[in-house]
Amino acid sequence: MAEKLAGKIAAVTGAASGIGLATTEALLEAGAIVVMVDRDEKALSQITGRLGDKAIAQVTDLLDIDSCARMVPEILEKVDHIDILHCNAGTYIGGDLIETDTATIDRMLNLNINVVMKNVRDVIPHMIERGTGDIVVTASVAGHMPIQWEPVYSGSKWAITCFVQTMRRQLNKHGIRVGQVSPGPVISALLADWPPERLQAAKDSGSLIEPTEVSDAIIFMLTRSRNVTIRDMIVLPTNFDI
Template structure:
């Protein structure tokens, strides 16, 4: 995909890989449209963007806000070429200790947020016969680990939704892509792992937000349908798919570091 002039809507764009991806897309001539709950943080993130951009305060857990925001974007720009569903959060805790309400909160933002934004944008893409939807899932969506049952379930849902929608829209001109990163050095862990223990345990596997954002932009440019990060983990995912129960036993100590 030639990015110059493309309208790229990015949720969770006030920090981390969302903000960095918006910056990189702007460098390539796209018009990033940043969405997040905090307008102040959005404005701070937008300071790095060169060229034209848009920003809208939007809570992806609120259907009314999502529909209203997408309608405003269509009214201003006339189209959405790229929808990057990046908004999400996680908390790590033993299943027995995590309240049921927190399962619902993660599912509402991480999964239903993707559904809401996609539902609002797809009719406009179908009308034009082209577009790309990029859903940021997680390695957790493919391999479950201890103390992340709620987060893992929400990302499993994102992947299932992405795979099914890809099949449904395969000949529509719309590409549906999934990005499945491992741990990234972002503010995500301030909430997910306040103790900092997990970050210490997986320091050697931690990716920089810049690296992940660059790979997301490449995925968009090449119209790829899936990206697993880091590369070593991608190989492990394939092995896990072939021998899931054996892989569970062999990788327990390495993966369960929360």
């Protein structure tokens, strides 16, 4: 790939696995420097060692209020600026609501909604001062339709879809693009809550996509001319029936 993002500096949350890792690798291939944000210090150390000097580890526990608040300042101690923020960290709950305990609901809503809002809030002053920036959020096709087997997850993604699209309108006058990528089911640890028979059926029917197919969409969004905003890209397995 030609280095379309040469000289850009990105921060990616949930970067040690899944879509976050795939996006990190795609950004590096496109010429960017990437600050990899994750709570798993050991995994970050191993991955940055493999990926080289342009991959920088940032250990942050996004569910810890103080650690989350320090994320952007600590990133800016390691790099000069932030051109791109990819809010990707998230978790998943499937099944009937009655089967889920309230502590798990709180954790998921905090990570999928509150943390995204706080990370965006914290990077905005920096991007406004520079007069440019890109914010991309990993949303979900579940944020576009009510999916009955995942009411908590789907509800969180509906909320974040609304947030992304309102922030897009708030920030475009400052030269900041805001958009989301909305994948269908991706082969990752987030599907661990799926019933085994459903997961196997999805694999057998070709109804899952790889994280790299989502990162490809993100690179497309980021490499458009500055007069173009991709507000949302829905990326589905061809055989996904919903």
